[in-house]
Amino acid sequence: AQRVTQPEKLLSVFKGAPVELKCNYSYSGSPELFWYVQYSRQRLQLLLRHISRESIKGFTADLNKGETSFHLKKPFAQEEDSAMYYCALIRGSTLGRLYFGRGTQLTVWP
Amino acid sequence: ETGVTQSPTHLIKTRGQQVTLRCSSQSGHNTVSWYQQALGQGPQFIFQYYREEENGRGNFPPRFSGLQFPNYSSELNVNALELDDSALYLCASSRLVGGGLTDTQYFGPGTRLTVL
Numbered sequence: 001a002q003r004v005t006q007p008e009k010l011l012s013v014f015k016g017a018p019v020e021l022k023c024n025y026s027y028s029g030s031p032e033l034f035w036y037v038q039y040s041r042q043r044l045q046l047l048l049r050h051i052s053r054e055s056i057k058g059f060t061a062d063l064n065k066g067e068t069s070f071h072l073k074k075p076f077a078q079e080e081d082s083a084m085y086y087c088a089l090i091r092g093s094t095l096g097r098l099y100f101g102r103g104t105q106l107t108v109w110p
Numbered sequence: 111e112t113g114v115t116q117s118p119t120h121l122i123k124t125r126g127q128q129v130t131l132r133c134s135s136q137s138g139h140n141t142v143s144w145y146q147q148a149l150g151q152g153p154q155f156i157f158q159y160y161r162e163e164e165n166g167r168g169n170f171p172p173r174f175s176g177l178q179f180p181n182y183s184s185e186l187n188v189n190a191l192e193l194d195d196s197a198l199y200l201c202a203s204s205r206l207v208g209g210g211l212t213d214t215q216y217f218g219p220g221t222r223l224t225v226l
Contacts, residue, residue, distance in 0.1 A: 044217040086152050100152030
């Protein structure tokens with residue numbers, strides 16, 4: 001079975017500080033990993049996916065298969081980064097069935 | 111390009127009733143997935159439709175059913191509503207690409223269902 005764990009329900013940092021949102025997964029195969037973000041009063045949207053290896057809004061995430069982690073990082077947090085962040089995975093080729101973690105609410109203080 | 115839309119925005123029902131939620135997929139997308147998001151939880155996969163057929167189902171009872179229409183829009187039907195069905199229901203559309211994989215899923219704003 002597959003599982004996505006986000007150990008922090010809430011995370012607060014000050015503007016300009018580094019931020020890391022943790023995500024661990026359990027799945028024996030080769031998953032595809034994603035980070036989705038939901039800003040206040042907006043819909044859930046894709047932030048980044050590991051296969052594209054892009055940096056979006058200054059965020060990066062590296063898939064560590066040894067530690068089964070996909071932590072989201074940003075060196076200098078901004079107030080507009082305050083949002084709910086969800087880590088998710090797709091198992092192999094399962095036609096896009098996303099398995100989500102419970103989410104981490106990030107608050108960036110001025 | 112039109113995004114994913116869902117209707118209604120909010121809905122209140124009582125136990126035992128039936129409900130139909132609707133989703134219009136994004137232009138060019140042929141796959142629709144439905145998710146249930148309970149308060150304080152991440153979205154949970156209900157099922158997915160491709161070419162008007164159910165194409166994968168999560169751990170939900172048969173009273174959760176769906177349809178996909180030729181224009182790729184979709185409905186989620188829930189019979190015999192229970193209190194625990196109260197949640198935000200999300201629809202996501204995507205495009206099936208080669209090798210049985212789908213491209214990025216784009217989510218709608220959701221329908222908030224309250225069961226009293």
